[in-house]
Amino acid sequence: MATATRYVGKPLKRKEDPRLIQGAAHYVDDIELHGALHLGIVRSPYAHARIRSIDTARARNAPGVLAVLTAEDVRAIGPIPCAAQIPDLKPAPRLVLATDTARFVGEGVAAVVAADRYRLRDALDLVEVDYEALPAVVDPEKALRKDSPRVHAGLADNVAYRWELEGGDLKKAFRQADRIVKLRITNQRLIPMAMEPRAVLARFEPGEDRLTLWSSSQIPHILRTQIAAMLKFPETGVYVIVPEVGGGFGSKLNVYPEEALACHLAMKLGKPVRWTETRRENFLCTIHGRDQIAEMEFAVKRDGALLGLRARILADLGAYYQLLTPLIPTLTGLMIGGCYRIPSLRVEITGVLTNKMATDAYRGAGRPEATYFIERSMDYLAAELKKDPVELRRKNMPLPKEFPYATATGLIYDTANYQGALDLALKKVAYKKLRRDQAALRKKGRWIGIGLSSYVEICALGPSSAMPAGGWESATVRIEPTGRVRVLTGSSPHGQGEETSFAQIAADFIGVSPDDVTVVHGDTSAVPYGIGTFGSRTLAVGGTAIYHCLEKLRDKLLKIAGHLLQDDPVKLELRDKKIFLKRDPKKSIALGEVIGAAYTAKTLPAGVAPGLEATDFYEPSNFTFPFGTHVAVVEVDPETGGTKLLKYVAVDDCGKVVNPLLVEGQVQGGIAQSIGQVFLEEAVFDEQGQLLTGELMDYAVPRAADIPWIESFRTVTPTPVNPLGAKGVGEAGTIGATPALVNAVVDALAHLGVRHLDMPLKNERVWKAIREASAPAAGKGKRSK
Amino acid sequence: MKLEGRYTLPAAPAAVWERLNDPAILAKSLPGVESLEPDGPDRYRARIQYRVGAISGNFVGTVELSEKKPPHSMRLKTSARGAPGFFNGDGRLALAAKGAETEVRYAGEIQVGGMLAALGQRMVESAARKSIEEFFQVLAASLKPSPG
């Protein structure tokens, strides 16, 4: 940055915290509107059923009930939007309430509105739905069979799309290979489980034709546009407000039926209508993540050089498409080669429909899957080729001087020093000593495993050419007459802390304190149209838009100051609320005076307009590609299969850092979610499509004691893509950690001949692998499931 | 989930068969059934108040006998729905004389949905086994000559 960085790079305490630690923040459900009614949804208990009839009479007559609606009553509302553009994607439209067929457990079939939560809950049980259960298809591989039940009767089969990507000469690679190594890996379905369930509040003011929607969302503007389209209501009359949001992880990067239903009902009933998701609903009908199966096939040289990779990925999309559902697996495809030189590559993706809730973006969205597939494979390859996993990785990593690096999938990696991150991680974890300790302990019957993962991810989504609904971001920065700075961002942070990091950037530019800066987000009537917060884009893309505004404002301030000081603006500097001559700091003018001049507009230089406001719509020229190496050390209990994390070292390179405290928080939180995926989490369905992990009593997310002390380090390779040099870090932890953890457990069992295990590595799965590998008949070296 | 097992009843197959086809006995033996009303041949409408410990729920549904081969085998289907969700049971009963007694082998499938599937997961199988056990116990009691 051209300006002196007094605040950027410093671990400032967050500006958003005082309200949050005192219970003074407002999440949607905390907002009180006079006379607000409560909406509830009657949901299908069947994964696949024909709805024969719905009897609403009893519910309608129950105390406190104002309305009961079925699909018939909401025909005017358009379908749930899907923005993903995939060639030849089969149609699988979802309406806000199921018409004649329910296609997953939890799909809404009727809506009830009552005066309060208690009456509502009573009335939901009184809606009588007559279902005819239909055969459900739950397993994505079975869904591909010819005789499988079809999720959508109108389609010929359950294949939603096939997508291919090829680069380099794969045939040649396989011809020249010394070895062909194959591995099948699954990345199980997860439930995002943000702490705040979704919540919606809608108000219609007929006099003003104003429809206001408060929603716990990551994408206020996209939501506004889509709601206007679904309800056929003028977008200029729709006001979306996203107040405090209790976590999203992608699950709130979507448009859901309840948002449209609440708006529709608020208009119909003339009273505000709110809907608050229960945790069970959150598990059943907020998007799920991952759920991909990969068949990896490598062409390798005996010395470990990778020649080619053929990856076949089966992605379980669920019953319908949410906003980005079909797109997510293609991100896996783009990143499948990881941080390696793989000259030829072919990815074949099959998106399949099943009778389950849709999958969509969950923290990392396609990249954790890609990284897991390639990094798990690297350890597998190392074992097959009898090489050290570190050396196999190092051998195939492009060197720093090779960047920008064009991958066989057609991406241009901006910049990197993979070896640097790897070396630092090995040093911090004392790798060589660790290996010696491991060998010594194994002799004593203690099974320690060391797992490694070197990752590259794709962030700062992204150039609009590669994004379904635009990849730019907007900002307006305004210096108010009193000298307060207002930053209006199209991004929609919900826990990441950009109220602080954006204020740090603004404070440095304008020469004020971060306390003088207010960051506004989430209110579509206040901030310019924006894309939202996801894909580790808020700082790198949203922050750059702000950067550009600040540049313009600073130049304008200097121009006015130059005029007032009668000196050349280029010789001036702005710091500590003062503008002064660089070579003679005593010659200065107070910032307030310059701001005053901008607003009173009596002494402005020629050609300078009054006011101090700048707006920017920033279109990034490329993605950014953060990278790093994580190392995990685990111990396995030979008797029970129990696993214990002994040590965790993360080295991440997210480019330049604005606030290290926030980066640390993102990395640690992401690793914790990986620990969840690796050891605890899995959405388990029975054969009929019932979600058996439908509450927190059966779906385990990590608790404090499940997480080891995380030692986190950074290398800094600024990206040339944006002037902040920042790449994004929101998802790095979930991307880097998963393979490191699984590799560690497999390594702990390596002496038994175990080469691969599928997640989640619950005690029993590990125990079974130990038993099977130890059993004399089982034959060592076999894969175990 | 699949369940199977066997139970010995203190009477000859013919007597057991008769009991199994008597709606009054069925209503008494099927756990939680409060009433069975005929709804076509070998088909009944059932009101069920199911209870296990502190857990309880009201259901309405059907009980159906089919594929009858007297006195050897039949298929017994129940399906019921209520606020806590639904459950379906579909089982085959095979009767075989074992001395003066009858051994009933059963094999079938239980399916639950809704809240029952979510919370009850841990207990559904146990509760189902318990229900089958109760069913046979009551049936057995009905076959014993009443004292006096």
Place this chain on the structure above:
Amino acid sequence: MIPAAFEYFAPKSLDEALRLVDRHGGEAKLLAGGHSLLPLMKLRLAAPRYVIDLGRVRALRSIREEGGRLVVGALATHADIESSDLVRLKCPLLAETASEIGDVQVRNRGTIGGSLAHADPAADYPAAVLALDAEIVAASNSATRTIPAAEFFVDLLTTALRPGEILTEIRLPVAGRQAGAAYRKLHQPASGFALVGIAARLSLDSAGRIVSIGLGVTGVAVRAYRATAAEQALASKKPNPKLVADAAAKVAEGVEPLADIHASAAYRRASAAVYARRAIEAALLRAAGKKT
């Protein structure tokens, strides 16, 4: 997540509570800490017409020593038991078991009486009360009776309590000299309940022989049980590692283990043996006055 409506009573004495139970019978549920009943009511898997809240019957919360036994009132919370100096001194196994239940907040509200009466197959206390040969006291309008722990857990969620009875207290033998006990538990990672929970209690004679032993098992079967085969394998013997391991291997003998998505029957059986061995080893160390 909202219970169905009910009529509410908050009796101030046991007599008043017993009269209410008598009057409302099968349509009433007793509420102690509410950590078994309220979750079911919120999910509407229980919808009693009457709720009788025992929370005001303060006398039921006492913990005292009486006639050489430790007496724990039904309303004593897990936190009361975990932190009671008296329990820790006289019956450390019960305190250790209490400390393994749920989390801090659950232990602050949940009660021993509520937990035992609910008889969840994966609850922790049943293992301890079985191992300890505790007695469970049940009062009714007409009489008060004592139920041995071994007869208390009848079936899935079903106890020997009769309609009209209120579980009032638990009577436990006081730990003697050269006695040791331990509770070892494999947690269900989501709910914190026991996939396997083994309470081992034993005492040694001067020659180091096991003169008395109790092994209570929870989580493994539809109801908690005493692992008698394993106990017999150790009774009157001088323990060595092999003997202990062989005995522990019998802990689920003759039992049909539960199976669910968290653990298959085979894994429950295998883990029960491992945790039983660990519990017995810890109890032996403690009996020998060593730290574990």
Place this chain on the structure above:
Amino acid sequence: MGVEIGVQVNGKTCQNEIEPRMLLVHYLRDVLGLTGTHIGCETTLCGACTVLVDGRAVKSCTMLAVQADGSEITTIEGLAAAPEAAGGLHPVQEGFWEKHGLQCGYCTPGMILTAVQLLHDNPNPTRAEIRRALAGNLCRCTGYQHIVEAVEYAAKKLRARKR
């Protein structure tokens, strides 16, 4: 139908007639308007609704408001009035701010109140003890490490004050 209850909430006497089935968390949020206490599940597992009832951490979604009759309740809104806060933030609140112990903030009130009880019972906890004490509070953002540091910060500060 309604039952009369009286409770002290954050030092204020509150008397209301409520349905017996009303959960304490709904009483606090919907009747008293104290929305700092959050709801994150219905199975007593997430801890977002934790408040102090007579000084002990309790999940207010698994307690009927009538059960709280006669109790003293502290919610996150009332914590700064505690004597330990000395007119400013409570040291645990301060720790969460200083150590970046929160991101989205949804679990934070419950997390803070649970930590308050921990430090009352155990003024000098180890990291393992802190993690164990927070077993009933889920956080999906932070990975808990900064929360552990926040509690350590508060413990240190509270000990220094007592000296």
